Amino acid sequence: MSEGKKSTQHTIAPEKVWEALQGVKDPEIPVVSVVEMGIVRDVSVSGDQVMVKITPTFSGCPALHVIKADIEASILRLGADNVNVETVLFPPWSSDWISEEARRQLKAFGLAPPPTHGGRLEITFYNVAAYPYCDAADTVIKNTFGPTLCRAIYYCNNCQQPFEQFKAL
Amino acid sequence: MSELSGDNPDELVFLRTADAYRNVQMVELPKGDWAFSMMRQYLFDALEMVRAGRLMSSLYRPLAEVASKIRPEELYHYRHTSNWIKRLGLGTKESNRRSQAALDVLWPAAAQLFVRTPENDVLIEAHYLPSALELERDWERLVVPFLETAGLRIPVGDPPVTASRDHHTPHLAELLADLQEVARLDLGAAW
Numbered sequence: 001m002s003e004g005k006k007s008t009q010h011t012i013a014p015e016k017v018w019e020a021l022q023g024v025k026d027p028e029i030p031v032v033s034v035v036e037m038g039i040v041r042d043v044s045v046s047g048d049q050v051m052v053k054i055t056p057t058f059s060g061c062p063a064l065h066v067i068k069a070d071i072e073a074s075i076l077r078l079g080a081d082n083v084n085v086e087t088v089l090f091p092p093w094s095s096d097w098i099s100e101e102a103r104r105q106l107k108a109f110g111l112a113p114p115p116t117h118g119g120r121l122e123i124t125f126y127n128v129a130a131y132p133y134c135d136a137a138d139t140v141i142k143n144t145f146g147p148t149l150c151r152a153i154y155y156c157n158n159c160q161q162p163f164e165q166f167k168a169l
Numbered sequence: 170m171s172e173l174s175g176d177n178p179d180e181l182v183f184l185r186t187a188d189a190y191r192n193v194q195m196v197e198l199p200k201g202d203w204a205f206s207m208m209r210q211y212l213f214d215a216l217e218m219v220r221a222g223r224l225m226s227s228l229y230r231p232l233a234e235v236a237s238k239i240r241p242e243e244l245y246h247y248r249h250t251s252n253w254i255k256r257l258g259l260g261t262k263e264s265n266r267r268s269q270a271a272l273d274v275l276w277p278a279a280a281q282l283f284v285r286t287p288e289n290d291v292l293i294e295a296h297y298l299p300s301a302l303e304l305e306r307d308w309e310r311l312v313v314p315f316l317e318t319a320g321l322r323i324p325v326g327d328p329p330v331t332a333s334r335d336h337h338t339p340h341l342a343e344l345l346a347d348l349q350e351v352a353r354l355d356l357g358a359a360w
Contacts, residue, residue, distance in 0.1 A: 059242055092238040121241050125248060144249040169241050 012080050017043045017050055020074045027066045028148055029166075031105040034067055038097025041088060048081040055093045058149040058169065094119075095169045107132045112154065112165035124168040131156035131163055139163075183352035187341040194330060195278040197340040204257050204267035205274070211250035212279045212312065218243040219307035223299035232297065251315060258319030265320055272316065273324045280329030283308075 021040055022033045034040050034054070042053040052071055056064050068085050075083045095114040098106075103113040115127040128137045129152075136158040143153040144167075151164040196213070200206050221243045224236035257264040283305040292298045313323055352358075 059238065089238055090234040092241070121244055125244075141252075144245050144252070167245065 011048060012045055012050060012075075012078055014043045014045050016078060017045065017052070017075060017080075020078050021052075021071065024067070024070045024074050027063045027070070028150075029106065029109060029111065031109045032098075032102040034071065036099045036102035036105075038093060038095075038099070039067065040071075050075050050080045050083050052083070052085045053088050054085060055088050055091075057093045057095075058167075061149055093169065095166070098166075106166055110163065111151070112163060114166045114168035117168050121168060127168070129154050129163075129165040131159060131161065133161075133163075134159050179352075183349050184356075185345075187337050187345055188335070190337065190341060190345075191334040192337075192341075193278070193281045193334060194332065194336070194338050195275065195281065197338050197344060198274075198278070199340060201271065202267055204264065205271040207250055207253040207257060208268060208271035208275050211247075211254045212275055213282075214243070214246045214250045215312050216282055216304065216308050218247045219311060220299065220304055223303060223307065227297050228295060229297040254316070254321075255319045258316070258321050268319070269321055272321055273327070276324040277327040277329045281332060281334075284331055284333060286334065 018035065018040075021035050021043070024034045026032050026034060026037055026039075037057070039054050039057065040052060041055050042051075044051045052075070054064075054067065054071065064087070068087070071085050072083045094117075096116050096118065098114065106113045110132050112129040112132055115124045117124045129139055129141070130137045131139055131154070134156065136156065138157045139154045140157065141152060142155050142162065146153045146164050150167055150169075152167050153162060154165055155162050195209060198209070201209075218240070221236050221240040225233055225240055227233045227236065254268065257268045259265070283301045285301050289298055293300050316323060
């Protein structure tokens, strides 16, 4: 594709941008897209500029830089002349924004999806994560922090296997 | 912070001496045994969580917005350490004894977290920050019942630490000597 030269103003439809963003995967969990994770909050196009607003999930998540770069690259590949990816902190990201499809993908990946909480995070502490491979709730939490900030470590007594759960936030 | 004060961040981190620090003494103390480390972290995490909760209704909007991000995450820190305190307090005689010993030292030290800081009065009156009294009430309502369910006694009798935050124990200088040693070996080095 040779479009996107500075001499031609090339306006991209927002739907195309959203479509392209479906192809941008979470770097830590490559089976789900940043759209499905609720990370992309807004897309707007003005002339030849595409503006995307993203929200970080967990504070200090090192994947944010990668996500930003990947989003820019994917929109440039569409032929956009200018891309601006802005990080917005408010309203804070909620794991309730993760789509149903993404939850299925997480489970298939071996990562227990987060319980929904409707804004009352405290209630999730009574949630017992089910092991994605046997679905039994005979599990125990081992550590609220795992190999990444967003995951907790559990142990399945039924299978005698450790596993991780994506934390509710 | 360096944007607000105009100070060079590297200097703030690597060149400040103990007298220039403002912190409670509790955080300077050596790590002790596991029960001590967890008890200290628990009492501190509880404060961070209640403070983030209060800051969500700060009239200073940027602070309220950041707090609404921080508060849910603080819950995980609180969960981590409170789980440990429960395990230790209700574990064996030995773990209970060590946890109680830790609490006996840390409870009077934690009082310093709620000593009034006059320089914040203006911000408190403007409802940008919660008052020390509000924080103390929220904190006690959370930790007292919890510690009791963890099989521990709230200590009584020892005088609370009431020093202001510029009074330090000798431990802080030792800590800083460790943390700043490498940078100070060659201040001009590029890392």
